[in-house]
Amino acid sequence: MRHQLQSRYRSLPQFSKLRATGSRQIHQPSRARHVIRYHRAPADDPAAPEKRVIDPSPLGPRVARIMEAAGIDGLWSHQEEGIHHLQQGHNVVVATPTSSGKTLIYNTAVLDDLMQNPAGCAIYIFPLKALEQDQLGELRDLLGNLSCGLTAEIYDGDTKPHLREKIRKHPPNILITTPDMLHAGLLGFHEAWEEVLKNLRWIVVDELHTYNGIFGSHVLHLFRRLNRLCGCYDAAPRIVTCSATIGNPLQLAERLFGRPFIAVTDSGAPAAAKHFLFVDPVDSPNTVASRLLQAGVLRQLRTIVFTRARTITELVFRWATQHRNDLRRKISSYRAGYLPEERRQIESQLISGELLGVVTTSALELGIDIGGLDICVLVGYPGSIVNTWQRAGRVGRRGRESLVILLASRDALDQYFMKHPEQFFGRDVEDAVADPSNHYILEQHLPCAARELPLTLDEPEYAEITGYQKALHTLTERGELLQSADGDVWFASRKQPHRLVNMRAIGDNWSIVSSRGRKETTQETDPEPITDNSIAVAESVSPDLFPADPDKAHATPVVSDGNIDPPVPTGGRRYTIGTVSGGQLYSECYEGAVYLHRGKQYLIGERNPVKRQIDAHLVDVPYYTRPKKEKETEILEELASKPMHGYQAKLGRLRVESQVIAFEKVRVGDGAVISLHPLD
Template identity: 40%
Template sequence: MSDHQPDGIGAYVESLVNSPTYGPQLVCHRVLPAVPRATAVPARPFPEHFNSRLRAIGIDAFYTHQAAAFDALGEGRDIIVATPTASGKSLIYHLPVLHSCTVESGNHALYLFPLKALAQDQRNGLAALQAAMSDEPEGTTPYAAIYDGDTSSAQRGRLRRQPPPVLITNPDMLHLSLLPYHDSWSSFFKRLRFVIIDEIHVYRGLFGSHMAWVLRRLQRIAAHYGSTPQFIMLSATIGNPGQLAEKLTGRTPLVIERSGAPAETKHMLFLNPWDSGAHVATKLLETALKRGLRTIVYSKSRKMTELITLWTKPRLGPLADKLSSYRAGFLPEDRREIERDLANGTLLGVISTSALELGIDIGDLDLCILVGYPGSVMATWQRSGRVGRAGRSSAVILIGGEDALDQYFMRHPDDFFNRPPEQAALDPGNSRISRQHLHCAAAELPLQVDEPLLAGTPGVRGEIQALVERGVLLQDEAGSSYHPSRKYPQRLFDLRGGGVKLSIIHRRTGEIIGEIDASRALREAHTGAIYLHLSKTLEIIDLNLAAQEVLVDDCKPTYYTRSMAHKQTEIIARSAHKDLFGLTICLGSLKVTETITGYQKINQFTNKPIATMALDLPEQVIETEGIWLNLPEASRRLLEDEQLHFMGAIHAVEHAMIAMFPLLILCDRNDIGGISCPYHEQTGGPSIFIYDGYQGGAGLAAQAFELIEELLVQTTATIDSCPCESGCPSCVHSPRCGSGNRPIDKRAAQRLLQAVVTGALASSRSTDSADEKVVGIGAPSPGRPTAPPAVSGRAALPDHWVVFDLETKRGADDVGGWGAVEKMGMSVGVVYDSQLDGFAAYLEDEINQLIDHLAGADLVVGFNIIRFDYRVLAGATGRHLFARPSFDLLKEIEERLGYRLSLNRLAEQTLGQPKSADGLQALRWYREGRIQQIVEYCRRDVQLTRDLFLFALDQGYLLFTNKAGATVRVPLSCDTVLARLLSR
C-alpha cells in the first residue's frame, strides 16, 4: 500500500499523531528521509557473460559498498561489511562464490549462519541465483546443501563423499561434526576458498568467545590440507566491526561501513505510555492489522510476547488467525510454519522476541512496534530494518518501558539518533573456553609446540601447561607435541553456553510443548511458578532436574510469580585497578554463588505481593570476571550523618549501573549481575560488584572497566533526571532483583553519586584506608590449585614410606561381583619398606601383622589400594587404613585422565618392564596351593609400583600408549600430592 491510500502507513501515522489519546504520549516523531542509491563499478569487474546474466535478472549496477567488497576480495583480502538491514549484503558473498566455483571447478565455500532458519533462507536464495546464472541443469549433487542437525544420516554420508560447491551449516555443526571428522571432509577442506560468516554481531559474549576458537580450529584444519580461505563477514551496524572480526578470526580484515543502498522514508516515533506499554502495543497492533498493515511487534521477554498475543487476538474478530506469537522455546516445526506464513502473507502480524531480529525472509512489512527499548542502538536499528523493504514508506514505534534505559531515551530522544552503535565484546582469552577448544584442537590434530596456534596466541602456552598438569592434554615422550585425553571432547560442551535443556511436558497429554535451559528453569520454571507458552497460562507442577523435565498444567491465576535469590561473592584475584573520583575500581576474577530461596505471588492488577513461598533448590556457582568499586568509609559517614540509608544507596547505584551498562557495551542487562556489600571481608569495606553472568566471563566487565568513568557519569545523570521521588524501574529498581528491590533509597544514591563524581570523596583517601585493604585476594579457594610444595622430587618423601600390594583368595565371580570386594580375602601381601630397603611377604594368617606394618609407616603407596586393597583388609579383619596418608597411583591417574590405566600398560612404556602375570593367574595358583609363585608375582607388582612412583617423583609424569597408538605422558605432580597428604 502507498501512503496516499487511506489505510496506508502515512494515514496510520497521521492518525496516531493527531489522536487525542496517543498524540500527547508521543515524545518524538522524526521522519528519516529517503536516501537514493549510490553505485560504483568494481575495479576488477566480473566477466561480461557473468554481468549479462546479472542484467537479465535485474541487477544492472552495484552499490558502492558491494563494489568495494568485490575489489577487496579480488585482492585476496578478508572483509567485514557492516551496513544496514536490506542493503544487499547477500550478493557480496553469493557472487564471488558463484564466480569462483564456475571459473575453477572443484572450489568450495563454507557458509556459517547462527540459525537454521537463516541457513534455509540463504540456501533458497543462492539456489535461485545460481539457476538464473547458469544454463546447466542441476546435477545429482546440489550446488548448495545444508548440513545441520536436521540432515538425515544418509544425506550426511552423501555430502561427505561428494561435497557440493557450497556447504551451508552453523557453528555448532562445524564444531561437532566437521572439524572432529575432518579426514572424511578432506576433499572439501583442500579446495576451501571462502568462509562466509553472516550476522557476526551475534557472536559476542560467551558465544562469541567460543566462535573465535572454532574459527581458529577451522583455519588450522584448512592449513593442514593446504588451503587458506578468505573470510567474508557481514554484520548489522555495530560500533567496532573491525575489532570484532579480528577477535573472531585472528586476522585483520578490510572494514566496509558506508552503504550505497537506497532507503525509503521511515517514520520513527517514541511513545512514553501513560498506561502499560503492553496494553498500548495491543491497541496499536489491533488498529494496524484492521488497516491491513503487515506488522511485527518485538517484546523484551517471552512472557510479554505471549501476553500481547493473548490480549490482542480476541479484539481482532475474523482476523484473529492472522496473528501469531514467535519465540525461542517453540518447537522447530512450529517456528518454520510461522516464518512461511508470514513470508507468503497468510499471517498479517507476528509478536516476537529477538528470535526474529536476524535476517530471515519474512516478507515485506509496513510497521514495527518495539515494546520497550531493545537494549541497544544496534538492535533497535536492526529490528527497524525489518520494515519498508519493498520501496514503500514504513514506520517504527518505540514504546518506552519502565526500565531505566527506556526512560533515558524517552527523556533524551536526540541522544538515540546521535549515538553511535555499541561495541560488541568477546573474550577469546577466557581460560575455561580456550582450554576446552585446545583439547578439541589436539583431538583433531596433535598440537605441536612450535605451531602458529601456540606461538601466535597470547596466553595459550600457560593454558596448555594447565591442561597438561590436569591430564587433559598429554605430551608425547619427546615433549614436542600434545595429545588429547579423550577422542571426541567436542561433545562435552555447548558453544552457546545454554547448558542442559529441560523438556516442558503437559501433565495431562504427556506432550512435549517446549524446552528451557536448566539455569533459567531455576528462576522461571520452579514448582509453583506461572509460565506462559503459546498464549496459554500454565502452572509449573514439578521441576525435575535429574530427569530434565518440567511438568506443567493449565491454570487461570489472578497472580504472576517472581523468584527471590540470595547471592554471595568471593574475590579470586585482582588483575587491574585504578583510582577514580576517590574510589578504587578493580577488575578481576570472582566466584559468585546464587541460591533461589523462594518466590512471590504478585497480584496481576495491583502488582502487590500477596504471598511468599519458600523453595529448596540447588545453588548455582560460577567463576567469572567482574569489576568492583571499593568505597571509602567516608561515604558511609557522609550518608549516615545526613540520616540516609547507606545500604539502600549502594543497592540503588548497583541497579542503575547495570541498567546503563548496555548504553555503552553491546549486551543485555540480563547478561550482567551485581551484588552490593556494605562490608566485604576481602576488601575490608563497602563494595559494589558488577560481573559477567557467565561461567568464565564474556569480556563485558573488562570493557566496562575501560569505560567506568563514562558509566558512572551516565548513571548519575539518569538517576538525577528521573522525575520519581523515591525510586522506580526507570532509575533504580530492577525487575530481576532477588530481594524485591529492598532496601532501595534513590535520594541516598543521588547524594552518594554526587559526592563521587564531584570528587568530594577523594580528599578522604589520605586518612581513610578502607579501600586500600585487600584481604585474602588471590588466595586459593577449594578446588583451585594450591601453591607448589617447598621441596620437590624424592626430597618430598617422609622418612618412612612403604609400597604395598596384595592378592586375593576369591575372585569377583566367587563373591557376587566387584561390589563385594570385602569378601574376597587375602592370600598374600607384600610390602616394600624404605627403611629396610627390602621386601616383606605376609600370608593369609599374618594379615594383622601386615596391617601393623602399614600403620607404622608415614606414607603408604600402592596401585588401586583405596578402592581395592584396603577394602579387602577391612573385610577380613574389621581394621581400616583409609585414614592413613596413602598415595594411590591409580586414583591420581584417573583424576587427571578421567579414565583408568592398567599397571602393565604404564610399566611397559615407562619402565620397559611388563608384569609377570595377572590376577586370574594368581587365583589359579592359590587354588593349586602354589603360594610361592603368588609371592613372587605380588613382589614384582610392588617393585613396578615403587619404580613408577619414583619415576613420577623424578620426572613429573608417567608414559602410556593411547588409543591412537602414540606414546604420551600422564602428568603426576607427586610432590604436590605428597605435600597435601602429609600435611593432614
C-alpha cells in the same frame, strides 16, 4: 501498501508539524497521558551517479550471468567494491545498514568462483537456523535459474539423520551450517569431511556483529580451530563476512579469524525514511504493545513486536489474540525453544504474508528477509544502539517508509532516552568485543583442538593469545590433555571433548513434554479481554495512525485457530512442547510455573534428570508466574581503574551467583500479585 502507509503518516498533524524540526515532544490528550517524542530519520537517496554501477561487465561475464539469474540489473557501489576485492583474493568484511544487499556480494563472488572451479566448496555460517533456511531458499532459486550444476544443502541440528549421512557421503558445493554444528558435527569429525576441507575455497560468515561477548569469544576459538584444519588439508579459503553497522567491523573480523581483512563500509544503497516514536506509557509497556499489535493488524499494517524476554513475548501474543480467534490466524509468537517444524511454519507464513503480525525476542532480529513490514514496536530499549537499529531494520525494506515505536520500561536507561532522545540518535554505534584470552573459554576449546590435531607450543593460531601456554599446563594437570614423552606435543584425553562445550548456554537442553488431556481451569475471574474498544488506547499513542476501519475492527471471530497452532496428538500420547536450557531451566520451568507456548498455558510439574524431560499439562488460569531471585556479587580481583566523568571506573573479575528462591502468581488483568510460593 507503501502509498497507504505514507498517506497515513502524512495525515498525522504532529508529523507534518515536526518533520523539519527533529526530535520534539508530542502533546497528547489528557485521557492518554503518554509522553511521546517524535523523530524522523530522513531517507538516504544515493542520487549521485557513482553510487550506482549499472554495467557489471568489468567484473566478468559470470557476474553478469549471476545478476541476470537473480533478476538484478545493476549493483550499488558497495556491492561492486566488495565483489572486486574478493575477486582480487582479499578477505573482506562488509558492514553496511540492514537491507543494503550484502547477501548479493558473497553469493556473487562465491558462485563466480565455483562456476569456474566446480570441484570447489564453500561453507556458509549463520548464527541462527532461520537465517539458514532463508539463505537456502534464495540460493536454490538462484542456482536453478543459473542451471550451473552447483548444489547447496543445510547441515545443522534439525537435519534428519539419513540426510546427514547423504550429505557427508556426497557433499554439496555450498554447505550451510551454524557455529554449533561446525563445532560438534564438522570439526569434531573432520576426517569424514576431508573432501570438503581439501576443496574449501570460501568461508562465508553472516551477521558478524552477533559474535560478541561470551558467544563471540567461543566463536573466535572455533574459527581458529577451523583455520588449523584448513592448513592441515592444504586449503586457503577466502573469507567474506557481513555485519550490521558496528563501531569496529575490521577489528572484529581480524580478531575472530587472525587474518587481514579489507573493510567495505560506505553503503551506496538507498534507505527510506523511518519515523520514530519514543513513548513513555502510563500503562504497562507490555499491554500497550499488545494493543498496538492488535490495532495494527486490524488495519492490515504488518507489525513486528520485539520483547526482551520469552515470557513477555508469550504474554503479549496471548493478550493481543485473547477472545479473537480470527487474529490467531494473523498473529504468531516466535522465540527460541520452539520445535523446528513450528519455526519453519511461522517463517514461511511471515514471508508469504499470511501472517500480519509477530511477537518475538531477538530470534527475528537478524537478517531473515520477512519483507513488507510496516511497524516495529520495541518493548523496552534493546540494550544497545546496534541492536535497536538492527530491529528497526526489520521494517521499511524495499523502499517503504516505516514506523518504529519504542515503549519505555521503568529501566533507568529507557527513561534517560525518553527525556533525551537526541542522545540516542546522536550516539555512535558500539564496538563488538570478543576476548581470545578468556581462560575459561580457552580451556574449553583446547581439548577440542587437540582432538582434531595434536597441539604444540608454537601453534600459529595461538601465538598472539595471552595465556595459551598456561592453559596447556593447567589442562595437563587436570588430565584433560596428555603430554608426549618429549614434552612438546599435547593430545586430548577424551575421545569427544566437543560434547562438553556449549557455546550459547550453560547446561544441557531439556524437553518440555505433555499429554493430551482435560484442560484444567480455575474459578477465578478472567481478566478484562482486549476488545475492539481497546483500540482507543492504542489510538491515544498516535490517534491518526490507526484510522477507524469498521469492516476490520468488527471482524467476526472464527471457531478454528487455522493452521498456526502446532499439531497435538490425540489420546494419551506424550508429545514435546518445546525446549529450554541453561538458566531458563531454573527461571522458567520450576515446579508450579505456568509455561507459555504459542498462547497456551502449561503447568510445570516434576523434572526427570535422566531423560532431561520436564512434565507439563495444559491449563487455563487467569495468572502467570514470575520468579523471585536472590543475586550475590563478589569482587574477586581489581585489574585496572580509570577516572571518568565524576566517578571511578574499574575493571576486574567478579563472581555473580543467582538463585530462584520463590515465584509469584501475577494476575493477568491488572498485574497484581496474587500469592507468593517459596521453592526448595
